[in-house]
Amino acid sequence: MTLTLHLDTGAWREHLRHVADTTPGLVPVAKGNGYGFGLGRLTAEVVALGADTVAVGIVQEVAVVRRAGFAGDVVVLTPWTPADGTEVLADPRVIVTVSRLADLRTLAAGHPDTRVLLEVLTSMRRHGLPTSELAQAVAIVTGSRLRVEGWTIHLPMVVSGRLAEARALASAALQQLQVPLWMSHLSADEYATLAGEVPVPLRLRVGTALWLGAPQTRRVTARVLDVHRVERGERVGYWQRRLPRSGYLVVVSGGTANGVAMEAPTAAVTPRQRMLAAASGSMEALGLALSPYRIDGKKRFFVEPPHMQSSLVFLPEDAGVAIGDEIPVEVRLTTVTVDRIDG
Numbered sequence: 001m002t003l004t005l006h007l008d009t010g011a012w013r014e015h016l017r018h019v020a021d022t023t024p025g026l027v028p029v030a031k032g033n034g035y036g037f038g039l040g041r042l043t044a045e046v047v048a049l050g051a052d053t054v055a056v057g058i059v060q061e062v063a064v065v066r067r068a069g070f071a072g073d074v075v076v077l078t079p080w081t082p083a084d085g086t087e088v089l090a091d092p093r094v095i096v097t098v099s100r101l102a103d104l105r106t107l108a109a110g111h112p113d114t115r116v117l118l119e120v121l122t123s124m125r126r127h128g129l130p131t132s133e134l135a136q137a138v139a140i141v142t143g144s145r146l147r148v149e150g151w152t153i154h155l156p157m158v159v160s161g162r163l164a165e166a167r168a169l170a171s172a173a174l175q176q177l178q179v180p181l182w183m184s185h186l187s188a189d190e191y192a193t194l195a196g197e198v199p200v201p202l203r204l205r206v207g208t209a210l211w212l213g214a215p216q217t218r219r220v221t222a223r224v225l226d227v228h229r230v231e232r233g234e235r236v237g238y239w240q241r242r243l244p245r246s247g248y249l250v251v252v253s254g255g256t257a258n259g260v261a262m263e264a265p266t267a268a269v270t271p272r273q274r275m276l277a278a279a280s281g282s283m284e285a286l287g288l289a290l291s292p293y294r295i296d297g298k299k300r301f302f303v304e305p306p307h308m309q310s311s312l313v314f315l316p317e318d319a320g321v322a323i324g325d326e327i328p329v330e331v332r333l334t335t336v337t338v339d340r341i342d343g
C-alpha cells in the first residue's frame with residue numbers, strides 16, 4: 001500500500017553534478033521533507049557531491065544531517081534566537097544566521113566562539129537587519145570573538161529588480177565589512193554577474209532548482225488497492241455520499257499522511273461553470289474535488305476527502321483499471337511524503 005517515487009537515479013545525479021559544476025560556491029539546501037526525497041537521502045547526495053557545506057532550515061535538522069553522515073559545515077537558515085537553545089552552538093562546524101542586534105549581543109556575550117552569518121533585510125521583509133543597523137552589527141562583532149562567516153541576502157522569487165536589489169544590499173553590507181556574501185534565489189546568470197562585481201567570495205544556497213530540477217528524471221505513482229462497481233445513488237465512503245452516476249470506485253494508495261489532500265485543487269470556479277456542471281450532472285456539481293490521480297490519461301475526482309493512507313476516486317467508465325496497477329499521481333514533492341523511493 002504505497003505511494004512510490006520512481007527515480008532515474010543516474011540521470012538525476014548527472015543533473016545534480018551539472019548544477020554543482022556550474023555553480024561555484026554552491027551550498028545545497030536540505031530541509032523540511034527533504035524536497036520529497038527525505039533529509040537522509042539528500043544528505044547522502046550532498047556527501048557524494050563533495051560539498052563542503054550544507055544548509056538546513058532549523059536547528060533540529062542539524063542532528064538529522066549529522067546522523068546521516070555529513071561531517072562538514074552546516075548552516076542553519078532560520079535566524080537563531082534564544083528560543084533555539086545553545087546546544088547547537090556547541091558544534092564547531094555549525095554556522096547560525098543572525099537577524100537581530102539583540103540576538104547578536106546575546107551570542108557575543110554568552111557564546112563568543114559562535115560562527116555567524118549576518119542576515120540583511122531584503123524586500124522579502126522576512127528576517128534581517130535593516131541597512132541602518134548594519135554598522136551596529138559590525139560594531140558588536142568586532143568587539144567580540146564571534147566569527148563572521150559572511151552576510152546573507154535572501155531575495156524574493158520575483159525576477160524584476162532582483163539583481164539591482166542584490167547589488168544595492170551587497171554594496172551596503174560590504175561597505176561595513178568585507179566578508180563573503182551568501183545569496184539565495186538568484187538565477188545562475190544573476191549570480192555570475194554579481195560574482196564578477198564584488199570583491200568577496202560568493203555562495204549560493206539552492207534547494208528546489210537542485211533537487212527538483214530535471215523533472216523528467218522522476219515520477220510518482222500510486223497503487224490501485226481495490227476496484228468496485230457502484231450504481232448511481234448508492235452511498236459510499238466514510239461520509240456515505242450518494243454517487244451522482246454509476247461507475248467504478250477506485251481505492252488508491254496515498255492519503256493525508258502523504259500530504260495528498262493538499263494537492264486537491266478546488267472544483268469548478270465560476271457560477272456559470274458550476275451551473276453547466278450541475279446541468280450535465282457532473283462531479284463538480286456536487287462540489288467534489290479533482291484529485292491528483294490520473295487514470296486512463298485523465299485526472300479523476302475524489303469521492304470524498306482522502307484518508308490517512310488511501311483515497312477513493314471515481315471512474316465513470318470501465319477503463320480496465322485493475323488491482324495492483326500503478327497509476328500516475330501529480331504531486332508537488334515539497335508537500336508530499338512518499339512511502340518508497342524506487343531508485
Ligand SMILES: *Cc1c(COP(=O)(O)O)cnc(C)c1O
Pocket residue numbers: 029031077078154183184185205206207208209
Ligand atoms: C529554503 C531556503 C533556500 C532554498 O530555497 P529553494 O527555493 O528551495 O531553492 C534558500 N535560502 C533560504 C534562506 C531558505 O530559507
